[in-house]
Amino acid sequence: MNDYQPYSCLFKKEAEPAELKSCFIVWVPLGRKLTGPRQNTVDETTTISYTVVSDSSQIIARQEEYENIIAWDGEVHFVNIILKDSNGIELGNKIDSTNNVE
Numbered sequence: 315m316n317d318y319q320p321y322s323c324l325f326k327k328e329a330e331p332a333e334l335k336s337c338f339i340v341w342v343p344l345g346r347k348l349t350g351p352r353q354n355t356v357d358e359t360t361t362i363s364y365t366v367v368s369d370s371s372q373i374i375a376r377q378e379e380y381e382n383i384i385a386w387d388g389e390v391h392f393v394n395i396i397l398k399d400s401n402g403i404e405l406g407n408k409i410d411s412t413n414n415v416e
Contacts, residue, residue, distance in 0.1 A: 333383055
């Protein structure tokens, strides 16, 4: 099982100010934590990345939930959630589209 494969959903708010809310859940193993996010928007895609780092104070494996709010112009938009290790190697990702929102 890939602990770092996020499960995500995208929600939209069309009333002003229009926005997207990206929510995701990830399983984080013992001795690890997520840092970030870093958010970057290019054209119709927003990439939100988190880095998985060692943390000896994390004594249990656990499920964690995250939310990110994105300004939205009402057009088709994609949100890419990426989890990386400290070397920049991708551990898991998920892409959501406003074509398939809740």
